Amino acid sequence: MTGKFYKADESYQSWLAVKAADAAIMAYCNRVEARIGVGAGYEADISNVDTYRELLYLDETIDREMGGDDPVLVLNKFDFARESDAWVIPESDRVVRQENGLSVRASGGPSIAIEGPGVHTRNGDAIHLVFKDLGSGSGYVRFGFEGGFEYAYVECNLGCREAALFTSEWNRAQPVVRVELPPAVQDEIEVTLVKTEGAGNRIKLADLAIYWNGECVIRSGDHDIIPQLGVRISVEDADVELLRFAHEGPTALMKEYLKTGAWQMLNSRDVKDNVRSICKGIRSAAELGIELLVAPEYCIFGFFGTKPTLDQIEPMQEAEAIIRACLRETANSPYLIVGRPNWDQVRPGSSEPVFNSCRLYDPDGNTVRDNLKFRTCERHYYHGHRLNEFDIYGVPVSLHVCHDRRYPDLRTLPVMFGSRLIIHPVNGGLVTGARVAVQAVAKDETATTHAFYLRASTDGGSYMIGPKKFDNLLAISSECKLTDSPGELAGAPAEELVVATIRTHDAFGYWPVRSYRASEAIAEAYEQLYQTMGGRNI
Known part of the structure; x- marks a missing residue:
């Protein structure tokens, strides 16, 4: 890469070769097009190599602060003049999107918050905010990491030209530190926060550094803050224009969006009809670009209270x-994912299956893994007694089957150690009750996890739930959708594809992670329990 305007950069070319190899391996394993890095930009930002490197690399001082040997990438670059799924902008005449940014006028009124719950930061990341004081000469701009009732932010006092660091730690005096800011040399102000991993054994603390226009003004260590957090900006008694935001860190391996589907079927003993239905679901999902399709528990044979399956293995083999x-x-x-009996092991002297299983197939029809029902409620089967965890396109997933829902550790433990999507295949009978009641139960499915939840059921009640506290119903089967009559009962279920595209970066697993971080002794106990149950993410 040479020429009048370009010069060779051997370190960058070596890094690019390594990342290209990583991208090829990920593309092969995950069946996606190869790409190097994750980020967004505009044509004007990458008009030459030097500018492109500025887009991808941090300032050397901040790069050293982040402590990694690998180059750091822009994971999220947001121009406040544009819209983004990662940010929540309040609807107010005091917040106006303009050509160059977002005008926020908070003088003489309540403070205004700009939430970035979908900006998924980790220890080792840096966040940058560029804003302009519109002449108020007073008030506060607060900017930092926040989520799950934990936070670490810098408060910029525009009147006194001071910066203060506040955290959610109950055992520290607040603010943690307050400093005088250097004089501004330009209209635009850039504030940078870097959060790196600090001391600790199982519970890693965080070290914080704050930069004001490129100059480090605050450095503070050993903060008890959750590693993965969102971002928040608030303005109080000031008029400012928010211009740009950037989130920088190591390459994110988790796919940002995953299109999911729950294939709702009717519970039937007719194996041929069940297989035809599953194949119909596959073709419908393929037409819509669905990347993960989940069919219900035991949907090949149907689930009934008498005999749970056929005595012969051959019908199962033909169906599969x-x-x-x-x-x-x-x-x-x-x-x-398809619910089926598992004949890999059989009872001595019998052809009966040992496990109630949900098998995961890749898009070529190969078996990826069998997910066994952890704690069976049927007398015909053994208990799996192992957690079911796997990745779909880099997204960490856990699965439990029907009755397993009654055991809270089967959902909280995998999320505690990294899962961000919970799969729940069900064959539990006809959905009943008022539609509004069914939805109320559905919306509560993620109250203890802060993860996504997908339920695929026979005979009604299939849905997807997001991690948010409110407005978290992403999709639900037709018989449970609300009508003009608030008390209307659930309707007759039908074969149906329930679809939702989930933004995986919105799930942080706040509540299980906070439980883990209560103390070193508690963290050790959770790790032992998780490993004993077959957990794979330690």
Whole structure:
């Protein structure tokens, strides 16, 4: 890469070769197009190599602050003049999007908050805010990490030209530190916060550094703050224009968006009809670009209170061969989860299956893994007694089957150690009750996890729930959708594809992570329990 305006950079070229190899491996394993890094930008930002490097690399001082040997990438670059899924901008005549940014006029009124709950930061990341004082000469701009009732932010006093660091730690005097700011040399003000991993054994503390126009003004260590947090900006008694935001850190491996589907079926003993339905779901999902399709528990044979399955293995093998062929022959097939008996082990002297399983197939029809029901409520099966965890396109997923929902540790432990999508295949009977009541139960599914939740059911009640406290119903099957009659009962279920695209960066697992961080002894106990139950993410 040479020429009049360009010069070779051997370190960058070596780094690019390594990242290209990583991208190729990820693309092969995850069945996606290869790409190097994750980020967003505009044509004007990458008009030459030097500018492109500025887009990808931090200032050397801040790079050293972040403590990594690998180059740091821009993971999220946000121009406040544009919209973004990661940010929540309040609807107010005091907050106006303009050509150059977001005008926020908080003088003489209550403070105004700009939330970035979808900016997924980790220890080792830096966040930058560029803003302009519109002449108020007073008030406060607060900027920093926040989520799950924990925070670390800098408060910029525009009148006294002071900066103060506040955290959510109950055992520290607040503010932690207050300093005088150097004089501004330009209209635009850039504030940078860097949060790196600090001391600690299992519970890692965080070290914080704050920069004002490139100059480090605050450095403070050993803060008890959750590693993964969102971002928040607030303005009080000041008029400012928010111009740009950037989030920088190591390459993010988790896919930002995942299109998911729950294939709702009717509970039936007719194996051929059930297989036809599953194949119909595969083809429908492929047409919509769904990447993960979940069918209900035990949906190949149907689930009834008498005999749970057939005595012969052959019908299962024939059914599975058809499903595998459908995946192979359908363009753009999804990953597929199907409920079925598991004959890999059988009872001595019997052809009865040992486990109630939900098998995961890749888009070519190959078996990825069998997810066994952890604690069976049927006398015909053994207990799996192992957590079910796997990745879909880099998104960490956990799965529990029907009755397993009654055991809270089966959902909280995987989330505590990294899962951000919970899959729940169900075959529990006809959905009943008022539609509003069904939705109320559904919306509460993520109250203890702050993760996504997907329920695929026979006979009604399939849905997807997001991690937010309110407005978290992403999709639900038709028989449970609200009508003009508030007390209307759930309708007759039908075969249906319930679809939702989830933004994985919105899930942080706040509540289980906070439980883990109560003390070193508690963290050790959780780790031992998790590993004993087959957890894979330590």
